[in-house]
Structures are given as C-alpha cells and as structure tokens.
Amino acid sequence: MAVPIPLTRLRRAAWAGAVALLLASPAMAQSYQEAPELADAVASGQLPPVAERLPEQPLVVEPMEATGSYGGTWRLAMASASDIGTLVRTIGYENFTRWEPWSPDDEQTDIFPGVKMNVAESVEVSPDSTTYTFHLRRGLKWSDGHPYTADDVMFWYNDVFLNEELMPAKPSWLARDDKPVTVEKVDDYTVTFTYARPFSLLLQWMAVPANDREPNAPTAYPRHYLKQFHKDYNSDIEAVVARENQQNWVSLFHQKADAWANPDVPRLNPWIVTTGIGQGDGSRVVAKRNPYYWKVDPDGNQLPYMDEATIDIVADKEVMLLKAANGDFDMVDSYIGFVTTSENKATFFENQERGGYEFYDVLPNRANLMIFSLNMTAKDPVKREIFSNIDFRRALSVATNRDEIIELVYLGQGRPYQVVERPESPLFDEEMATQYTQYDPDLANRMLDEAGFAERDANGLRLGPDGNPIRITVDISPLRQPWIDSAELMRRYWREVGIELFINTVDTTFLNQRVETNAHEAGVWSASAGVDTIIDPKYYFPFSWASFFAPAWGQWYADAPGAQEPPEAAKRQMDLFNQLQAEQDPAARLELMRQVMAISKEQLYTLGIVQPTTDYGIINTRLRNVPGVLIASSEFVHPGAANPEQFFFEPAP
Amino acid sequence: MIAFIARRIGYMIVTLVAISIMSFFIIQLPPGDFVTAMVSELNLQGTTIDPAAMEAMRARYGLDDPLYVQYLKWISNIVLYGDFGYSLEWRRPVADLLWNRLGLTFLLAFATLLFIWAVSLPIGVYTAVRRRTFGDYLATFVGVLGLAIPNFLFALVLMYVAFRYFGQNIGGLYSPEYADAPWSVGKALDLFGHLIIPTIVLGTSGTAALIRILRANLLDELDKPYVVTARAYGLSERRLLFKYPVRVALNPFVSTVGWVLPHLVSGATITAVVLNLPMTGPLLLRALVAQDMYLAGSFILMLSALTVIGTLLSDLLLAWLDPRVRLT
Numbered sequence: 001m002a003v004p005i006p007l008t009r010l011r012r013a014a015w016a017g018a019v020a021l022l023l024a025s026p027a028m029a030q031s032y033q034e035a036p037e038l039a040d041a042v043a044s045g046q047l048p049p050v051a052e053r054l055p056e057q058p059l060v061v062e063p064m065e066a067t068g069s070y071g072g073t074w075r076l077a078m079a080s081a082s083d084i085g086t087l088v089r090t091i092g093y094e095n096f097t098r099w100e101p102w103s104p105d106d107e108q109t110d111i112f113p114g115v116k117m118n119v120a121e122s123v124e125v126s127p128d129s130t131t132y133t134f135h136l137r138r139g140l141k142w143s144d145g146h147p148y149t150a151d152d153v154m155f156w157y158n159d160v161f162l163n164e165e166l167m168p169a170k171p172s173w174l175a176r177d178d179k180p181v182t183v184e185k186v187d188d189y190t191v192t193f194t195y196a197r198p199f200s201l202l203l204q205w206m207a208v209p210a211n212d213r214e215p216n217a218p219t220a221y222p223r224h225y226l227k228q229f230h231k232d233y234n235s236d237i238e239a240v241v242a243r244e245n246q247q248n249w250v251s252l253f254h255q256k257a258d259a260w261a262n263p264d265v266p267r268l269n270p271w272i273v274t275t276g277i278g279q280g281d282g283s284r285v286v287a288k289r290n291p292y293y294w295k296v297d298p299d300g301n302q303l304p305y306m307d308e309a310t311i312d313i314v315a316d317k318e319v320m321l322l323k324a325a326n327g328d329f330d331m332v333d334s335y336i337g338f339v340t341t342s343e344n345k346a347t348f349f350e351n352q353e354r355g356g357y358e359f360y361d362v363l364p365n366r367a368n369l370m371i372f373s374l375n376m377t378a379k380d381p382v383k384r385e386i387f388s389n390i391d392f393r394r395a396l397s398v399a400t401n402r403d404e405i406i407e408l409v410y411l412g413q414g415r416p417y418q419v420v421e422r423p424e425s426p427l428f429d430e431e432m433a434t435q436y437t438q439y440d441p442d443l444a445n446r447m448l449d450e451a452g453f454a455e456r457d458a459n460g461l462r463l464g465p466d467g468n469p470i471r472i473t474v475d476i477s478p479l480r481q482p483w484i485d486s487a488e489l490m491r492r493y494w495r496e497v498g499i500e501l502f503i504n505t506v507d508t509t510f511l512n513q514r515v516e517t518n519a520h521e522a523g524v525w526s527a528s529a530g531v532d533t534i535i536d537p538k539y540y541f542p543f544s545w546a547s548f549f550a551p552a553w554g555q556w557y558a559d560a561p562g563a564q565e566p567p568e569a570a571k572r573q574m575d576l577f578n579q580l581q582a583e584q585d586p587a588a589r590l591e592l593m594r595q596v597m598a599i600s601k602e603q604l605y606t607l608g609i610v611q612p613t614t615d616y617g618i619i620n621t622r623l624r625n626v627p628g629v630l631i632a633s634s635e636f637v638h639p640g641a642a643n644p645e646q647f648f649f650e651p652a653p
Numbered sequence: 654m655i656a657f658i659a660r661r662i663g664y665m666i667v668t669l670v671a672i673s674i675m676s677f678f679i680i681q682l683p684p685g686d687f688v689t690a691m692v693s694e695l696n697l698q699g700t701t702i703d704p705a706a707m708e709a710m711r712a713r714y715g716l717d718d719p720l721y722v723q724y725l726k727w728i729s730n731i732v733l734y735g736d737f738g739y740s741l742e743w744r745r746p747v748a749d750l751l752w753n754r755l756g757l758t759f760l761l762a763f764a765t766l767l768f769i770w771a772v773s774l775p776i777g778v779y780t781a782v783r784r785r786t787f788g789d790y791l792a793t794f795v796g797v798l799g800l801a802i803p804n805f806l807f808a809l810v811l812m813y814v815a816f817r818y819f820g821q822n823i824g825g826l827y828s829p830e831y832a833d834a835p836w837s838v839g840k841a842l843d844l845f846g847h848l849i850i851p852t853i854v855l856g857t858s859g860t861a862a863l864i865r866i867l868r869a870n871l872l873d874e875l876d877k878p879y880v881v882t883a884r885a886y887g888l889s890e891r892r893l894l895f896k897y898p899v900r901v902a903l904n905p906f907v908s909t910v911g912w913v914l915p916h917l918v919s920g921a922t923i924t925a926v927v928l929n930l931p932m933t934g935p936l937l938l939r940a941l942v943a944q945d946m947y948l949a950g951s952f953i954l955m956l957s958a959l960t961v962i963g964t965l966l967s968d969l970l971l972a973w974l975d976p977r978v979r980l981t
Contacts, residue, residue, distance in 0.1 A: 168709030278743040281931040508693040
C-alpha cells in the first residue's frame with residue numbers, strides 16, 4: 001500500500017484557495033499563450049504551436065505578486081569559470097523535485113523546507129521507505145522538442161550513473177550500504193527507485209542542486225542526443241573523440257553533456273545556454289528562452305517571462321562592486337556576485353538612484369561566520385591530548401572576547417554565538433548558542449589551572465603534559481580578511497591566559513589539502529545552517545574530512561582512508577544520523593536531529609565566534625515577483641526555489 | 654645572414670625546450686592539484702565532495718601519473734600534433750581559449766606601443782635638446798609619476814573617475830548592448846572607447862623609461878664630432894637632429910619591441926583583471942590559481958615562443974636601422 005506524499009503545504013492565506021485547486025484540476029481545456037518573440041518561428045513552421053510544445057498537463061506556477069509580461073534580459077554575474085553553482089541556482093534548477101518557496105511567515109516545524117514535485121509529476125513511497133515510484137509528465141519535451149520519457153531516466157541510470165568510467169564514485173544519497181539504488185522502468189512514464197535499506201530523504205536530496213559540471217541526475221541526460229558520444233552506443237567513438245579534440249570518450253561525453261559549456265545539449269531548463277562557458281570571448285554566458293519549457297502561469301501563459309539571461313564572468317571583486325553599483329546586474333547578493341558585504345553597503349546605498357536598484361533582505365542561512373576548530377585527531381599525540389580535553393576548549397572559549405571581535409571586525413553586525421542553528425530553525429537552542437560565550441579571563445585561567453595546565457614557563461606560557469609551552473598553530477585561508485583580523489585579536493586574548501597562538505595563512509587549496517590529510521593543528525572556516533545541516537552536518541559531528549575538528553573521525557564515518565576510530569559520543573551521533581536518514585516521519589526526524597545536536601552541545605567540538613544577523617542583496621527596481629526576503633544557502637537553492645521563470649520586468653514607464 | 658638566422662633558430666629551440674620543462678614543473682610546485690583546487694572552491698559554497706569521487710577525477714585527468722609522464726604526454730602532443738592539451742577548468746582544448754584572447758591582447762599591445770612611442774619620442778627628443786629647462790623637469794616628473802603609480806591602482810582610480818563623472822559602464826571591452834552584436838562602426842567605436850583606459854594605464858608605466866633612455870642616448874650623440882661638422886656646414890637644426898642622432902638613439906625603441914607582448918601579457922595581468930578585459934593575462938592567472946596546468950603551461954610556452962621570436966625580429970630590425978650593428 002503506497003503512501004501518497006502531500007505535494008504542497010499551504011503557504012500564505014492568500015494562496016490557499018489557488019494551491020488547493022492547483023492539483024485537483026489540471027489546467028486543461030484552456031488555451032495557451034506564448035512569448036511574442038516565438039510568434040514568427042511558429043508562423044513560419046519552425047516551431048509547432050504552443051499547445052503542442054507543452055506537456056498534457058503543464059506545471060502551473062503561481063506568480064508571486066502578479067501575472068507578468070514577456071520580455072527583458074536577466075543580467076547576472078558569476079565569479080569564475082568554475083562558479084557553476086551560480087548558474088545552477090539561477091537558470092538551471094530543474095530536478096525531479098524542488099524546494100518550496102520560503103517566506104518569513106512560514107512556521108518552520110521541519111528541519112527541511114517543504115518539497116514539491118517538479119519534473120516528476122507525482123510519487124508514491126512505500127511504507128518502509130525503500131521504494132519510490134515516480135510518475136513522469138506525459139508529453140514533457142526536451143528543449144529540442146524530443147519527448148522526455150522513462151528511457152531518458154534509464155539512460156542516466158544504466159549508462160551514466162552505473163558506468164564505472166563515467167561515474168566511478170556514487171553519491172552517498174544514491175547508495176545504501178555501498179549498494180547503489182536500483183532504478184527500473186515500469187512503463188514510458190513510470191520509474192521506480194529501490195534502496196537496499198530504508199532511506200527517507202530521497203525527495204529532499206533530489207531537490208538539492210548539483211553544483212557540479214557533472215550533474216549525475218535523471219533529468220540531465222537526453223538519451224537521443226548523448227547516445228552518439230557514448231562508447232556502448234557508438235562503435236566509432238574514437239573517431240568522434242579525435243574530431244572533437246577530446247582526450248578520451250569519458251571527457252568527450254562529459255563535455256557534451258555539460259549544459260554550461262555545450263549549447264547543443266537539450267535541457268529542461270527555462271533558459272537554454274547559447275553561449276557557454278569559454279565560448280565567444282569567454283567573458284559571459286548567455287541563455288535564451290526554452291520554447292519547450294513545460295510550465296505556465298494560471299492564465300495559460302507559457303513561462304518563462306524573461307526572454308534571456310546573461311551571466312558575466314567577473315573575476316575581480318572591485319570590478320564586480322563597481323559594475324553592481326552602476327546597475328549592470330539585476331540581482332546581486334551574498335550568493336550571486338558575492339560582493340554585498342557590510343563594508344560595501346555604503347557604496348551601494350550612495351548609488352541607489354543611478355543604479356536603479358533597491359535593497360532586499362537575505363537570510364544568510366549561515367550558522368556561524370567563523371568557527372575555530374582544534375584538531376582532536378592531530379598527528380602530534382601531545383596536541384591531541386590537549387585539544388581533546390573539553391575543559392581546555394571551554395576555557396579558550398571563555399577567554400575570547402566575542403563582543404569586541406564583532407565590534408571591531410564585523411562592524412557590530414552579528415550575534416556572539418557558538419556554532420548553532422539560526423533562531424528561526426526548530427533546532428535552535430539558546431543555551432547551546434550562548435554556552436561559554438561570556439568573556440571572563442579570570443574564569444578561563446581558573447579552568448585551565450584545574451584542567452591540569454597550571455604549570456607555566458618564565459614567559460608565563462602554560463606547559464602541556466610534555467613540559468613544553470602550549471603553542472597552537474592555526475591555518476587560515478586569506479580568502480576572508482575578517483578571519484585573519486579576528487584571529488589576531490584571539491591571539492592577544494589567549495596570550496593573557498597563557499596560551500600562544502600562531503597564525504599560519506595558507507591558500508585555500510592548500511588548507512583543504514592539509515585538513516584532508518589531517519596535517520593541521522587548528523583551522524578556521526564558516527558554517528551554513530538550515531537544510532545544509534542535514535545534507536552535510538559536518539559541524540555538529542565528525543561527518544567527513546571536512547569536519548575540521550576531527551578529520552580522521554570523519555573519514556571513519558565516510559569510510560575513507562586515514563580513518564581513526566572516534567570516541568563513543570561521536571559514534572552515537574553517527575548512529576542517530578543513520579536512523580534519521582531512514583525515518584519518514586518529520587517529527588521523529590526532528591527529534592533524532594535534536595539528539596545529535598544535544599551531543600554536539602555537550603562536546604563543544606568547536607568554538608563559534610559570530611552568527612550573522614541578516615545579509616542584504618540589491619535588485620533592479622523593475623524586477624517583479626521576487627520575494628522580499630530570500631533565504632540563501634548552498635543546498636536551499638537561492639533564488640531558484642523562488643521560481644525565477646515567473647520573475648518579470650515591469651515595462652518602463 | 655641566412656647562417657645567422659639558422660643559428661639563432663637553433664638556439665631558440667633549445668631555449669624553448671628548457672622553458673617548457675621549467676614552466677611545467679614550476680606549475681606543479683604548489684601543493685595540491687586541480688582536483689584539490691576545485692574541491693576548495695566547492696567547499697566555499699558549502700558543498701563537499703566524496704573522497705572516492707576525487708580519486709576518480711584524478712585518474713580521469715591523468716593526475717596520478719608521475720610528473721615526467723605528464724610532461725612527456727603534454728609536450729609530445731604539442732610537437733607531434735600541435736595539440737596544446739586540454740583545459741581542465743574550461744573543459745575545452747587550450748588552443749580554443751588561447752586564440753580567442755590573443756587577438757585582443759595583440760590589439761591592446763599594439764595600441765599601447767603606439768601610445769608609448771607617440772608620447773615618449775617627442776618628449777625624449779625635447780628633453781635632450783632643451784635639457785635643464787623647466788619643460789625638461791616637468792616632462793620628466795610626469796613621466797616618472799606614471800612609472801611610480803602602480804598600474805592596478807591607476808586603473809581603479811581611472812575606472813572610478815569614469816564611473817563617477819562620465820557614467821561610463823565599467824570594465825570589459827564592450828558595452829552590454831554591443832557584447833554579442835556583429836561588427837559595425839558603432840561596435841568598433843565602442844571598443845575604441847573601452848581601450849582608452851587600459852592603453853593609458855599600461856602606456857604611462859612604459860613611457861618614463863623610454864624617455865630617459867632616449868634622452869641619454871641623444872645627449873651622447875649630440876656632442877659627437879659629426880654633429881658639430883654638420884652644424885658647421887649650415888644644416889638646419891631640425892634636419893641635423895633627425896637625420897642621424899635621433900635615428901641612432903632610437904636603438905632602445907627597436908630592441909625592446911620584442912618584449913612588448915610578453916610584458917603586456919604578464920605585466921598587464923593585474924590591470925586586465927582589474928579592468929575585466931577578456932585578455933590572456935586573467936586567463937593565465939586563473940589557470941595558475943586553479944592549477945589548470947596544461948592551460949598555464951601552454952600559455953607560458955606560447956609567451957616564451959613569442960618573446961624569442963620577438964627578440965630575433967628586433968635584432969634584424971636593429972641591423973637595418975643602425976649601420977654599426979653587424980649580424981655575424
């Protein structure tokens with residue numbers, strides 16, 4: 001007996017009526033309209049009429065505020081050729097499922113944002129959460145007009161996902177107990193995903209964007225086009241590799257399947273790339289309207305409203321700032337363009353008039369901007385012993401003057417919290433946020449004395465168990481200046497309680513390499529919150545090598561090389577998290593995550609310095625249907641979750 | 654002459670081989686590789702990658718081969734097939750990326766060269782002829798100022814001025830309305846307008862040196878007996894000046910022509926990054942940061958090749974210009 005998943009949760013009161021109807025009555029027996037720019041192509045017979053291009057039941061998207069008008073170019077910016085995330089989040093967010101748009105009046109009861117169906121029309125989940133049956137939309141077409149069917153899903157599964165050469169590594173969410181998920185075709189519009197062990201988060205995982213050039217998703221591999229570049233389908237593949245100047249068939253296939261580099265590959269996105277990364281003069285990506293896009297507004301207007309999107313590749317932050325202040329982009333914030341920092345706010349404020357933009361709030365979804373982690377699995381056994389002493393960590397926390405750091409480095413913006421979820425999250429715990437955050441050097445001294453570090457040398461430095469003064473070297477990436485400035489202050493605070501801190505600035509690449517090989521003593525990074533916490537809970541327990549406070553324990557959980565067995569508390573967290581992944585009931589999931597958090601709280605693995613209050617973004621005053629407050633994170637797709645296909649420009653007066 | 658050129662080409666090949674080996678290995682010196690660099694970027698966005706996936710990528714890109722194997726693969730493809738390898742980050746053949754941007758770089762190099770010459774030649778001659786006058790000091794002061802101000806700072810200031818007072822759109826080589834348009838008079842003018850700032854920024858730093866060199870050389874020449882003789886014959890002062898002394902003093906102009914392009918690609922990198930110009934410099938910088946070694950290696954190799962070819966050309970030019978230079 002299958003349990004249907006409710007596809008929508010009621011949003012604002014104003015929408016309630018519409019939402020309830022939305023799925024009950026498919027938008028049938030009505031006429032559709034299309035963008036004026038397509039009219040010529042239809043008239044000349046290059047394109048079939050709009051009704052034939054849409055699926056039998058197009059997905060109806062409720063506009064945020066008003067029905068839009070067609071036209072305009074959405075001007076955006078990305079930071080480098082590798083900044084795929086920006087493209088995915090803005091013009092490429094079309095998966096089987098997607099996140100519900102979020103608004104501040106939504107009561108957050110679940111750790112996850114709501115999920116709704118997208119490319120897949122509906123789903124049934126077996127009661128034990130091992131089998132998911134997806135129903136695809138009949139008549140849904142790729143951007144070249146070719147039908148999208150179960151065969152495309154099977155092509156992804158059999159020929160891409162299972163192909164050891166193309167995808168040697170399986171993403172963790174598509175495997176349980178090292179056994180990859182089984183995907184089967186039932187008929188042309190039905191596929192099943194079956195797991196060896198219960199896994200209740202597939203729909204959520206499917207809503208997470210692939211910030212990667214190899215999306216590895218069932219919606220990204222058009223079989224009819226990609227067959228010719230696949231070894232198993234094309235016996236003459238070597239000739240194609242040579243003709244295309246590629247190294248081997250694997251790089252050829254990935255290059256051809258890459259929607260951001262290859263304009264020829266059909267897609268399901270609202271805008272289709274016409275100038276890819278590195279084409280033309282390599283300074284921008286251009287994407288034009290997809291005439292086969294499968295969504296409409298309630299009046300039957302085919303989406304998207306905007307004709308095209310341009311994404312400039314701007315490497316230099318100052319240039320990005322000047323261009324943004326000049327009004328060259330329609331949307332810039334902490335996830336698009338990355339220049340809306342507190343120090344730039346005045347510049348943006350001054351140029352509002354001429355730039356033609358206004359401000360909006362972004363809930364940054366960051367748990368903490370600066371996390372100081374002492375490596376409890378450090379190579380040096382003496383350091384390991386000192387850092388594993390929880391009283392030592394607590395004392396350092398109390399020896400840190402967070403208020404002063406926030407005042408001097410973060411311009412007074414932020415809360416002096418440990419690493420904790422944000423207040424709007426059901427996982428927020430005030431005690432966890434504020435424990436050991438008071439600034440009290442005397443108390444810190446007493447704690448260190450009692451923790452067994454009472455001996456000092458002639459310079460007043462405390463001695464470790466080996467009789468040497470305690471010196472901590474912290475690796476910091478110069479990527480964010482506030483990290484270095486804050487660490488300089490911390491060096492002073494800690495010196496007062498007899499601990500010496502050395503700041504070692506290392507390039508980000510090198511920092512990650514050091515952490516991955518467990519070579520660092522201490523490190524600094526920032527943390528996301530909200531849905532990121534469930535997808536990647538690395539700040540709350542040793543989840544992977546990227547848990548800076550104990551990479552070797554993280555490797556143990558991830559089953560990777562260089563693993564060391566973690567202590568009981570961490571193992572208990574891993575068990576709880578595994579249970580959570582198999583749990584279907586949101587309330588029970590929340591409870592399990594609370595238990596994981598409770599252990600993090602008592603362990604105080606890391607020292608958090610500051611949780612940001614809100615960020616801001618700037619937006620073209622004529623751009624409509626954009627939510628007034630956006631939540632931004634890597635996993636909760638911003639602004640993709642707010643349905644950019646229904647953004648539109650108010651015609652100039 | 655032929656023997657001289659042949660010998661020089663032989664030296665050039667040896668030089669390039671040495672450069673290619675050095676550049677390839679220097680690129681490999683920083684810790685980590687392309688995959689670690691990529692994972693770092695993803696980490697910034699909060700995305701982590703499975704260690705298994707990283708290993709798989711390394712295998713695919715051939716990053717787990719020993720260094721010399723990687724080098725031999727790369728260099729033999731260049732020599733045998735003219736294939737400069739494959740950019741890991743852009744996922745395109747390096748050649749595609751190179752040629753796209755070299756054109757613009759040449760254009761800017763040429764514009765800058767003209768600017769430098771147009772400014773420094775008259776000033777250099779003037780300061781030599783009217784030495785120790787107010788004009789000499791003023792021109793020298795301005796020239797040295799151009800040398801002293803860091804390029805990127807100058808670029809930022811000019812950009813800010815353009816942004817604040819002229820409302821010009823910033824950076825890049827075209828305004829948005831022309832970016833994807835076909836060539837037209839409007840587009841050419843737009844390009845010209847955008848070239849002004851980079852040309853001034855890059856040009857001012859080069860003028861001071863040439864002014865001083867020209868002035869010193871000319872002062873040497875002006876006291877030579879042949880000048881005194883010519884003057885005694887009653888040759889007009891202008892004719893006398895330009896017939897021989899200036900021609901001889903032009904030597905440094907010609908002998909540095911070969912360095913202009915490499916200087917622009919490497920020296921102008923920061924300026925190009927700041928001004929967001931689609932030139933070679935930013936691409937090379939990015940390739941180094943991302944440890945995209947085939948792109949970076951091929952770039953450095955190309956630049957070195959251009960430099961040695963440029964040097965040969967400037968030597969031939971010198972022989973033609975200055976009768977005292979002999980090709981042996």
